[in-house]
Amino acid sequence: MEPQKILDLYIWTPGTCFRHPAEGAVETAVVVELHPRSGPAEPVRACQRCVLSMEDERRELAKELGYDYEPGHAGGPFPP
Template identity: 65%
Template sequence: MDSQQILDLYTWKPGTCFQHPDAGVVETTVVQELHTRLGPVEGIRACTSCILAMEARRRGLAAEAGVAYEPGHAGAPL
């Protein structure tokens, strides 16, 4: 899959990337949920470049482990 096909697997909304907060509001997707004791569930959001980096890392880990790589699950365990 090419980069755009991988990005198309996610739902994008304006938000702040957890790795690049200084970039301000950009297109992001939720990669994890933070469950706080008293407040509502908050999504941890990542930008397109972070998603592609996370997917590349997952692809490498899958190859090392000898398991199938399935894109579209950045932030989830392998």
């Protein structure tokens, strides 16, 4: 699947990428929410480069384990 089609599966808003916090606010998507024992859920955001990297990792893992790859779930549980 083309990278832009994968990116189009996500909702992009300005935020801080969890892998590149020093870059400041860039276009990011929520890839997972952390639920601490106390307090509200904390969204974990990733930039486009990181989302594509995470999608590549999911695609490879799916291939190794014999699952069909379904884009749009970077940061989500695996198997889908």
